[in-house]
């Protein structure tokens with residue numbers, strides 16, 4: 022098969038992985054005439070495809086042959102899509118050629134599982150190793166690790182990769198058993214803890230080296246400086262948003278994930294009959310991302326974010342964002358006075374982001390805030406007005422007491438239609 | 453007092469320090485004396501960094517950062533604005549930058565932000581084409597930044613593409629790197645050879661192929677795409693030529709996928725003994741019972 026065809030097949034196979042991050046790694050560049058590339062700043066999105074996703078890394082599978090039967094995946098053993106396999110040299114060349122033209126920040130390499138786990142992992146590692154050692158590549162490398170790859174291979178992979186990841190895929194063991202019978206929570210979390218151990222070790226070595234900075238000759242132990250991440254597929258099983266977020270919460274706290282990605286499954290060619298018929302609305306994925314932020318940066322707990330009682334128990338409101346939904350359920354917290362409330366409370370106000378909340382605390386040292394000040398900070402006033410007090414504004418008490426406060430925020434009917442327009446059939450996400 | 457043709461931040465800073473030392477009020481300065489439409493490329497007059505005209509504590513670091521960025525904004529009024537802000541900061545309004553509703557502060561922040569965004573987009577959307585020039589490999593790009601950011605963004609490209617020869621040509625200024633020295637030269641008109649589609653580079657074909665296939669037709673969101681990659685950049689992005697066809701064809705492609713009958717997950721297992729054995733071996737793998745916390749196992 023021609024390289025051009027392989028590229029088509031193996032990009033098609035990789036597109037269901039949502040991760041495209043290329044930030045947060047060690048700062049380095051090729052100034053001084055060594056190798057090629059740079060990294061360590063904020064990630065750069067070099068292009069966007071019409072699905073609204075950014076193109077930052079060359080995202081391909083090494084091969085889409087796979088002996089696993091994950092029903093949500095376009096590459097599973099029983100799938101009849103075209104299959105292909107790169108050589109190590111081909112991926113290396115494509116990465117460098119793309120990089121030199123400033124198309125990309127680096128490489129995101131994943132793979133179907135051929136022969137056995139270690140063999141697959143070896144191939145991925147070899148690509149990274151060649152890029153780093155033979156070509157002095159300083160760009161970003163993200164390698165997907167293979168469940169159950171040996172610790173030695175992971176260590177090797179971590180030496181060359183900026184980020185390593187393994188997808189949790191589904192939030193519970195039960196769902197994995199049903200939809201990805203070759204995978205298990207134990208297998209996946211075993212790898213996650215190994216990655217975490219490597220990341221921690223490298224971090225503490227870096228710290229030590231900084232304190233004993235005169236011993237410069239000490240070899241650096243490098244291990245995935247941009248940390249690990251994971252992905253969950255949304256809507257392939259019947260897990261609630263609450264279950265999904267609880268799983269994310271564990272991934273963040275137990276394995277210190279940098280990111281958990283959510284990927285609502287969408288139609289794939291040659292789908293499996295083991296999948297549910299109905300694809301989830303894309304907005305569900307969006308709400309989960311918002312909830313995820315509340316979890317990580319706003320001091321919310323999963324129990325707060327997802328309603329635990331009532332007809333909607335366990336599910337996020339699709340029509341309004343989760344912070345607003347929480348505020349409507351907890352009106353006794355409001356109004357919050359933006360001139361006096363501590364930062365933790367500012368973070369709870371609908372429409373006020375973390376950055377704005379910090380800014381408010383700085384600005385109010387010098388003057389008391391009015392609505393116009395918030396407007397200057399680009400706060401969406403219609404959304405937060407009912408919940409705040411400023412120097413020149415106190416919300417009408419009746420507003421917070423209204424039964425239909427929620428309706429107040431729901432956009433017109435026509436948008437509701439879009440919300441629920443889901444592709445009617447089988448669908449999906451990959452490795 | 454007339455100040456002629458300020459060319460960049462350093463130049464402005466030197467002038468501003470002198471004015472400040474002499475106690476000249478912003479309303480008494482006309483920054484748009486002699487206009488020059490181009491950036492000037494001589495290095496600005498060297499002044500000792502030790503100038504105490506504005507003592508370090510007096511001017512917040514953040515102002516210098518914002519001013520450096522705003523200095524690249526394509527608007528001649530920027531020099532007067534910067535001086536006015538500097539004057540106020542050093543004359544009793546040291547907390548000025550916190551006054552988010554102050555019109556001058558707002559303007560400064562707006563300019564700085566626009567410039568940073570533009571620089572970020574330039575890092576992202578410059579596309580090099582590999583050429584042979586005098587028997588040397590040379591990577592050439594045509595780009596049209598919104599603001600006067602070429603000198604300031606060149607450093608990024610030098611660090612990243614240090615071991616390549618490259619030139620970035622723009623209407624305002626051009627940056628050239630020969631693996632040794634960075635040169636900034638005056639802007640040029642778009643060379644015919646660099647009009648999209650005129651100059652070929654073999655890799656473009658692969659890039660377009662990749663773009664076509666990394667796109668998921670089942671999740672069309674053209675608005676999200678356009679807010680991050682506005683149309684004004686499309687002319688210089690080879691992949692932009694594909695956007696309309698991909699977007700228009702996506703409904704049909706999704707329908708085709710939906711119309712396909714789903715297949716039996718055991719289809720291959722039943723046929724291939726080898727696959728069955730491999731899968732069964734993996735499915736029956738045992739892990740030490742303590743390898744995952746209980747709460748996962750529900």
Ligand code: SF4
Pocket residue numbers: 087088089090091094095096097098132133134451452
């Ligand atoms: S998710 Fe990964 S392991 Fe599972 S079938 Fe797809 S490629 Fe294979």
